[in-house]
Amino acid sequence: MIRLSVPLRQAIARLVLPALIAASFGLMLLGKADTVLAERARAALSDLLVPVYGVLARPVAAVRDAAAEIRHLIHLHGENARLRDENERLRRWRDVALALEAENLALREVLHAPAEPTPQFTTVRVVADLGGAYARSALLAIGPQHSVRKGQVALDGSGLVGRITEVGGRSARLLLVTDINSRIPVQVERTRTRAILAGTNAPRPRLQHWTGGEAPVAGERIVTASEAGAFPAGLPVGIVREGRGGVLEVELFADLDRLEFVRLHDFGLSGILPPEQVTRPERPRRRGDG
Amino acid sequence: MASPVARPPRPRGFWQTLDQFARDAAPGALTVLLVVAMGIPIGLPAQHGVMPVPALAAVYFWTLYRPSLLPPLAVFAIGVLSDLLSAAPLGLHPLLLLLLHAAVLTQRRVLARQSFLLVWVVFLLMAAGVLGLGWILRTLLVFRLLPVEPALYELALTVAVYPALSWLFVRVERSLAAAA
Numbered sequence: 254m255i256r257l258s259v260p261l262r263q264a265i266a267r268l269v270l271p272a273l274i275a276a277s278f279g280l281m282l283l284g285k286a287d288t289v290l291a292e293r294a295r296a297a298l299s300d301l302l303v304p305v306y307g308v309l310a311r312p313v314a315a316v317r318d319a320a321a322e323i324r325h326l327i328h329l330h331g332e333n334a335r336l337r338d339e340n341e342r343l344r345r346w347r348d349v350a351l352a353l354e355a356e357n358l359a360l361r362e363v364l365h366a367p368a369e370p371t372p373q374f375t376t377v378r379v380v381a382d383l384g385g386a387y388a389r390s391a392l393l394a395i396g397p398q399h400s401v402r403k404g405q406v407a408l409d410g411s412g413l414v415g416r417i418t419e420v421g422g423r424s425a426r427l428l429l430v431t432d433i434n435s436r437i438p439v440q441v442e443r444t445r446t447r448a449i450l451a452g453t454n455a456p457r458p459r460l461q462h463w464t465g466g467e468a469p470v471a472g473e474r475i476v477t478a479s480e481a482g483a484f485p486a487g488l489p490v491g492i493v494r495e496g497r498g499g500v501l502e503v504e505l506f507a508d509l510d511r512l513e514f515v516r517l518h519d520f521g522l523s524g525i526l527p528p529e530q531v532t533r534p535e536r537p538r539r540r541g542d543g
Numbered sequence: 544m545a546s547p548v549a550r551p552p553r554p555r556g557f558w559q560t561l562d563q564f565a566r567d568a569a570p571g572a573l574t575v576l577l578v579v580a581m582g583i584p585i586g587l588p589a590q591h592g593v594m595p596v597p598a599l600a601a602v603y604f605w606t607l608y609r610p611s612l613l614p615p616l617a618v619f620a621i622g623v624l625s626d627l628l629s630a631a632p633l634g635l636h637p638l639l640l641l642l643l644h645a646a647v648l649t650q651r652r653v654l655a656r657q658s659f660l661l662v663w664v665v666f667l668l669m670a671a672g673v674l675g676l677g678w679i680l681r682t683l684l685v686f687r688l689l690p691v692e693p694a695l696y697e698l699a700l701t702v703a704v705y706p707a708l709s710w711l712f713v714r715v716e717r718s719l720a721a722a723a
Binding site for chain 2: 273282291309388
């Protein structure tokens with residue numbers, strides 16, 4: 254321990270706070286100038302915290318499941334009636350789907366059209382729900398031998414959830430579609446009108462910049478568009494709703510409040526990503542993925 | 544509440560040093576734990592990712608009653624951790640937390656003697672100022688006008704959980720004081 258005189262020590266103590274405030278500004282500039290550095294630091298921290306969250310999440314999940322169980326028991330009767338109803342409807346749809354599939358196959362045969370390749374996917378666990386007022390992201394726990402890459406698309410059971418923005422050794426960060434930085438090319442399923450789905454941090458992202466004169470109509474289904482090759486086309490996103498002040502919003506199919514597992518689809522697309530999400534050359538550690 | 548009276552010098556062996564270190568690190572460690580815990584997905588409906596900011600409450604409380612236990616360097620480190628966790632612009636939280644720390648330091652002689660209600664109201668004002676400044680900085684950093692509502696939700700939640708956090712911190716502070 255270095256012995257310092259009392260006045261000198263007091264002077265240093267008084268200087269610490271201004272120096273650290275200056276350091277904060279320095280960090281801000283550094284983070285703005287070198288986004289890769291900040292990203293590496295985040296990925297390293299995520300790698301460190303993923304096991305911690307994995308342990309912490311277990312009792313929380315148990316409590317959450319118990320609460321859900323009680324809720325289900327209370328609504329058992331109504332739920333049964335609803336499911337019977339839905340089953341009836343789905344059976345009719347199944348017949349339609351089977352007929353269409355047969356017709357599709359027959360037409361393909363005639364045209365010699367190649368069949369769409371079945372996309373490969375991996376299922377991963379969501380361990381943390383990070384972000385604050387101005388960020389919506391989730392932390393994913395992935396195995397050490399993973400083949401997860403930046404730019405991959407994530408879906409839950411019902412629809413699009415977001416896209417991978419950072420990949421570490423055993424963790425990955427998923428930017429949700431509701432995040433304010435999220436911009437996703439979409440289209441109206443029926444009319445093929447292209448638009449951009451822009452996150453606002455609110456539960457319903459907005460539709461912007463649609464092509465053609467007519468705006469999408471409330472109630473229409475929105476799916477992803479393959480604009481710029483960054484996204485595979487046709488993944489379910491949500492339904493158009495009219496928000497406050499006539500703003501067109503999308504009610505998502507995915508339940509972003511209760512993410513437990515997501516499917517990561519690898520469509521082998523490497524289109525134009527936003528500048529901050531440009532994929533760096535793969536490190537040799539993750540050999541032969543994709 | 545706090546007793547700034549110097550403790551009598553004791554013989555310091557290895558275990559005493561370790562014990563003392565653990566005591567000194569307790570507020571910082573507790574804050575880190577709270578910040579990390581905010582990431583646990585609790586899956587409340589209508590929460591939409593907005594969480595309270597326990598770091599604000601912690602820095603406010605400890606700076607007010609025991610500034611020596613949460614020095615500026617610890618405040619800075621907690622800020623960097625918050626930034627990395629929430630993918631906020633790097634340097635934002637350290638700056639906000641250090642400013643809060645500095646603001647409380649100037650007022651603590653008067654404020655530490657006041658009732659809980661007044662301390663809470665002052666926390667509301669300071670948190671509003673800090674989060675407002677945070678909104679301005681974010682807007683400047685991304686060069687785009689950000690919506691105000693998320694910051695307001697965040698402020699409301701943070702102020703609402705302050706009594707609970709304060710209760711927890713008081714328990715920790717008392718156990719630290721009793722053991723010292």
